[in-house]
Amino acid sequence: MSNKLEAVLFDLDGTLLDTAADMGAALNAVLLEEGRQPVGPEVAQALASHGSRGLLEFAYGADFQARKSYLRERFLSHYGAAIVAQTKLYEGVKEVLATLRKHGLQTAIVTNKPAGLTEQLMPYFPELEAIKVRVGGDTLPVAKPDPAPILHAAAMLNVDPTRCWYVGDAERDIIAGRAAGMQTVLARYGYFIASDTPELWGADMEIQQPIELLDFLNKHHI
Numbered sequence: 001m002s003n004k005l006e007a008v009l010f011d012l013d014g015t016l017l018d019t020a021a022d023m024g025a026a027l028n029a030v031l032l033e034e035g036r037q038p039v040g041p042e043v044a045q046a047l048a049s050h051g052s053r054g055l056l057e058f059a060y061g062a063d064f065q066a067r068k069s070y071l072r073e074r075f076l077s078h079y080g081a082a083i084v085a086q087t088k089l090y091e092g093v094k095e096v097l098a099t100l101r102k103h104g105l106q107t108a109i110v111t112n113k114p115a116g117l118t119e120q121l122m123p124y125f126p127e128l129e130a131i132k133v134r135v136g137g138d139t140l141p142v143a144k145p146d147p148a149p150i151l152h153a154a155a156m157l158n159v160d161p162t163r164c165w166y167v168g169d170a171e172r173d174i175i176a177g178r179a180a181g182m183q184t185v186l187a188r189y190g191y192f193i194a195s196d197t198p199e200l201w202g203a204d205m206e207i208q209q210p211i212e213l214l215d216f217l218n219k220h221h222i
Helices: 020-033 041-081 093-102 115-124 148-157 171-179 210-220
Strands: 007-010 106-110 133-135 164-168 183-187 205-207
Touching (some): 093 106, 106 148, 148 164
16 A cells, blocks of 8 residues: 555445435336336345346346346336435445545546436435546446446546555456556445355455545545
8 A cells, every 4th residue: 555545436336325225116117017026125235236237137037138128228217217216325425525525535436337327316416426537337338347447537537546446345346446456445335145255355445334434544545
């Protein structure tokens, strides 16, 4: 951690925003349209980081592949229509972002969520809308775990990647962050499934709640 920290980049779902309930509601709307049984909230809580694909693949199993375009279209339609019914900032995010600003550290959002949906959410959360560099899952031809979106955000900030931290709750976040040469922070309060092995992902730091990020910042950089 010898390089001076200049920017902190964040994943969105499961890191800054708790979006699981609204994503689960969109999945259930699709299932109910087709006369299928809805899933419980624990499913969305576990799979929300995997986006529409992860949720639909769980619900439809072998049927998903042949129908993925249609199912994803229906999911996104329902999700976009009620995108902030239950979505909220994780407790402590507001304070973390304010502290970063206070100390002159830049911020960015790098998510696999489609850019259109990401932008749709921003006006509801002024703290996030103030983050001007936002890279969605379809901003580039590739998405995480490819490091390109994270490197793109660093370039937009005009910051060397080795002077950045990347914070996320999924294995793809840690893979991408490490490949980009950034220090990685695993948000253990985010979305995990039983088969996940986060202790093997190789994150440089772990936090159990957003506010703990400030402990690392105070200890090492500010």
